[in-house]
Amino acid sequence: MxxxxxxxxxxxxxxxxxxxxxxxxxxxxxxxxxxxxxxxxxxxxxxxxxxxxxxxxxxxxxxxxxxxxxxxxxxxxxxxxxxxxxxxxxxxxxxxxxxxxxxxxxxxxxxxxxxxxxxxxxxxxxxxxxxxxxxxxxxxxxxxxxxxxxxxxxxxxxxxxxxxxxxxxxxxxxxxxxxxxxxxxxxxxRAAAAWQAAQSVRRRERRVRVQFALQVAGPLLTRMIGQGGALTSEERAEARVAEGTLRDELRAPNLLDTRVRVAIEQARRQGSTVTLLDEGGLDGLTEEELGRIRGEIADAIASAPSARIIVRSSRHPEIAVTVVGRSAAGDGLTPEDTVELWQEIARATTN
Incomplete structure (x- = not known):
């Protein structure tokens, strides 16, 4: 008993x-x-x-x-x-x-x-x-x-x-x-286990970023070392594109997908300076909403004729991302750059 x-x-x-x-x-x-x-x-x-x-x-x-x-x-x-x-x-x-x-x-x-x-x-x-x-x-x-x-x-x-x-x-x-x-x-x-899990995820993400960086910049760095830093103009332009790509992956991974990466690379090869800033606010969105927002970002960058393009995420309850295009300063007409593009991408579509 x-x-x-x-x-x-x-x-x-x-x-x-x-x-x-x-x-x-x-x-x-x-x-x-x-x-x-x-x-x-x-x-x-x-x-x-x-x-x-x-x-x-x-x-x-x-x-x-x-x-x-x-x-x-x-x-x-x-x-x-x-x-x-x-x-x-x-x-x-x-x-x-x-x-x-x-x-x-x-x-x-x-x-x-x-x-x-x-x-x-x-x-x-x-x-x-x-x-x-x-x-x-x-x-x-x-x-x-x-x-x-x-x-x-x-x-x-x-x-x-x-x-x-x-x-x-x-x-x-x-x-x-x-x-x-x-x-x-x-x-x-439980808190310690959650912290360890979060650290494991961060370490895994860092490993992915490092691997991506090696894939993007590895061959270029190898050539730079082999040539002693003596790069041609085409190689210097390629280095600038690679450096910008690495910065985008580290600063704003939530804003990127294949379409955005292609649009940014084309804009940089045409001489534009593209800056991505992720200030939060996109974590609670679904994959469908993120796909729509990234598609609008890619379209905005592809159609922007500006010398400087800034893409910034937002915590605003209605606006998810703001895309700003500015002209180059010191063009002889104005002492400072001017805003040529201001596009706000809504957080959710309106019916």
């Missing part, structure tokens, strides 16, 4: 409840009102069993509840069961004292209720009714001190009852703190 921790604790609670009930009912002296004693003991035992097995009406646990509550630990005791336990704690000392008689209130069988109520309040504390458990202990202390006196009450098990409830509270608090620490540790582990 698979004996779970909860089942074991319930069995321990039942055994101790039966022990304290039997201790009170095993009379070794005269009892003035045995029926009252039997009813009181049965009522206390019933309250303990209810505290052990009572289930809340709403099984769902609040989000901010400790992890040791609900399905992973003791559920919160229903309020009606907690009130029943308080009634037992308030009535039992007086009922037992009246039942056994004033002259026998300090007999061993007449003081067994102290351990029984202490057990009941321990169960209430474990079931997360802290204030009810503390109030029940206070009622037990008051009742036993009234009938037994301070010295008698504390010598007949009141100290042990208080200790049980206190230890139960310490244990539950420690379990809750350990659960919260476990949750934090899991969150940190």
């Amino acid at each position: 698979n004996l779970t921790t909860r089942t074991a604790l319930l069995l321990v609670g039942i055994v101790f409840t039966a022990y304290h009930a039997a201790r009170t009912l095993f009379w070794t002296g005269p009892v003035m009102h045995p029926i009252l004693v039997i009813i009181t003991v049965c009522f206390g035992a019933l309250a303990t069993l209810i505290a052990l097995f009572a289930e809340p009406r709403t099984p769902a646990v609040a989000i901010d509840a400790p992890l040791t509550a609900g399905g992973n630990g003791p559920k919160v005791l229903p309020m009606w069961a907690a009130v029943l336990a308080l009634v037992a704690a308030a009535l039992t000392p007086t009922a037992i004292a009246i039942g056994v008689g004033r002259d026998h209130v300090d007999a061993p069988y007449a003081t067994g209720y102290i351990g029984g109520i202490g057990l009941l309040m321990t169960v209430v504390m474990i079931r997360r009714r802290v204030m009810c458990a503390l109030l029940g202990v206070a009622l037990l202390v008051i009742g036993s001190v009234i009938w037994l006196g301070p010295l008698g009450a504390f010598s007949f098990g009141l100290v042990g009852a208080i200790m049980w409830v206190s230890v139960a509270q310490i244990i539950m608090h420690s379990l809750d703190r350990a659960s919260r620490d476990t949750v934090r540790l899991i969150e940190l582990q």
